[in-house]
Amino acid sequence: MNVSVVLFTSDLRVHDHPPLRAALGRGNQVVPLFVRDPAVDRAGCAAPNRLAFLADCLAALDAGLRERGGRLVTRSGDPVAEVCAVVRAVDADDVHMAAGCSGFAQRREDRLRRALEADGRRLYVHDGVVTAVPAGAVTPSGSDHYAVFTPYFRRWSHERLREPLPAPRHVRVPDRIRSEEPPAPSGVPAVSAGLATGGEQEGRKRLTAWLDRDADTYEEGHDDLAGDATSRLSPYLHFGAVSATEAVHRARSRGGPGAEAFVRQLCWRDFHHQVLAARPGVAVDDYRTRHDHWRRGKAAEADLRAWKEGRTGYPVVDAAMRQLAHEGWMHNRGRLLTASFLAKTLYVDWREGARHFMDLLVDGDVANNQLNWQWMAGTGTDSRPNRVLNPVIQGKRYDPDGAYVRRWVPELAGIEGPAIHEPWKLTGLERARYDYPDPVVDLAEGLARFRRARDQD
CATH class of the missing domain: 1.10.579.10 (DNA Cyclobutane Dipyrimidine Photolyase, subunit A, domain 3)
Structure with missing residues (x-):
């Protein structure tokens, strides 16, 4: 019996999920896996608000998988070690995951690929899961990325996006695989009082409601501070609870200046990801230094x-x-x-x-x-x-x-x-x-x- 592992990272959903659909197409069973990496904590990136939202997203992902006969397997530790342990436990043939853009994500992919190949397994990294257009898919002549948004937007706008994938009807998970208890939002201290609820179901509901209610006025109203007419979808896009590709398709199908202005904002998101993928160091260093003499003291x-x-x-x-x-x-x-x-x-x-x-x-x-x-x-x-x-x-x-x-x-x-x-x-x-x-x-x-x-x- 063929088994595949799907490693979820910034793509916590069952709708429009190419790695999950590819794994289901190759194997009789899949292990949907999320690994809580302590390196994220050590890097100072485990902010309470994101941890609480993440817990919501993981609970929603588990619920979505259970509706289809599956479940989410969660582990804590080094993701390469944990993935390899799961692969060996179920004798999986391959691992599927979404491509990342940061230096951290790229190093994780390289380490995981080497470890799996040393064990006779294979890693499939899928582009266009976290962003609408994959980072590096469009480049100017003589460079590996665009440094100016407007020409990038022109090229990006003419890219043919893949069609969004429906959620799978059935997900079969091996019985013998162990899982930890997923984190609970209530266990995260120092969370902002007005933090939104996370998860795919909430994100999809918000996308539909915003397109129906506010998209038509977005172009003229998105800068109105008190009007608060923005989509507020950025947290759901960040965790992949909502697909950027699906959001672009749905906005374009609605049409109108407001929807196009919203698509332009989604393009800004892709623009920054393609810069980071090509220049990971800009996470801490100036992209173009002005030799600033910042105030101290x-x-x-x-x-x-x-x-x-x-x-x-x-x-x-x-x-x-x-x-x-x-x-x-x-x-x-x-x-x-x-x-x-x-x-x-x-x-x-x-x-x-x-x-x-x-x-x-x-x-x-x-x-x-x-x-x-x-x-x-x-x-x-x-x-x-x-x-x-x-x-x-x-x-x-x-x-x-x-x-x-x-x-x-x-x-x-x-x-x-x-x-x-x-x-x-x-x-x-x-x-x-x-x-x-x-x-x-x-x-x-x-x-x-x-x-x-x-x-x-």
């Missing part, structure tokens, strides 16, 4: 602390940082604003901000988080190195009546209209009513400091 540390706590004195920045702390998620416009404020107005190293985001974001993804931070810091791809977002102007533009600020900075709720974005301009007695800090820096002074520092090189 006690004053910079105090500014960083105020930024993290949502106490900078700039209401829209503080609102976004408090949303991050409460939900483990932040509106995309908020991410741009807070990143620009830290890296340029405060001139603190973008890596400090990226690390804080990775500590809290449920969708914390190395490719998208690090490269979006670099894009705003001016050290990344396709960036405008000297552009600085003014939080007052941005607040008035994207939160014109202050509803977003009032939601997350309740101590300013008594200020009506756009004046909420400049509380320091209130008269003395009125200003004294609000328990809210003065700005940590004058915007003009911060801009001048940034330009002087950039001009030193």
Whole structure:
């Protein structure tokens, strides 16, 4: 009897899952396997919000497999050792998994391939599972990746995507294979109070509801901070509970400017993954160095602390940082604003901000988080190195009546209209009513400091 192993990583679903369907096509039985790797903890990537969301995703994946007669096998330890142990226990012929983009994922694949081949087994790595278009599938002449988004988007848009695969009807798992108890969300400490529920069923429900309700207005409304019209699918895409390929197909089938704007955002996700796959070092190093002389010392540390706590004195920045702390998620416009404020107005190293985001974001993804931070810091791809977002102007533009600020900075709720974005301009007695800090820096002074520092090189 032929047996195959499917190693789940960032693809925690049964719908549109090429490795699972390929394994079922080759073997009479499969072992759906997830390995909890302690190296993730040691690397500092096991943030509580993602661990809780992961537990939801694993429970949903197990439920989806059980509906089809199977189950999820979970283990803890080095993934190569655990996969090889499972392979030997069931005498599997091969292992199937989705291709990864990070240096960590690439090294794991190489180690696993060598170990299996030494034992006479084979590893099949499937592209286009985590992203809609596989990393490296489209490249410009003379390079292994695109460094500018617009030409990448043109090529990406003309790629023929594979058709989404239906979930299998039956999954047969060998009886004799041992499994650990999967992690429980309730056992994870320090989780954000407003964290969303994870899992494939929840992700598919959200995708359908958003396409039906908000897709048509997405193009004009996706930057509206208070309107909150974004899909909020990023955590489900990060864990693979929703297929990026299926999301593109479903949006395109709906049509319209809003759906196309949504597809463009999915392309940004693929763009960053193809950069990371080609340049794994950008997870920590500048893609294009500007030889920044980042601020250090006690004053910079105090500014960083105020930024993290949502106490900078700039209401829209503080609102976004408090949303991050409460939900483990932040509106995309908020991410741009807070990143620009830290890296340029405060001139603190973008890596400090990226690390804080990775500590809290449920969708914390190395490719998208690090490269979006670099894009705003001016050290990344396709960036405008000297552009600085003014939080007052941005607040008035994207939160014109202050509803977003009032939601997350309740101590300013008594200020009506756009004046909420400049509380320091209130008269003395009125200003004294609000328990809210003065700005940590004058915007003009911060801009001048940034330009002087950039001009030193």
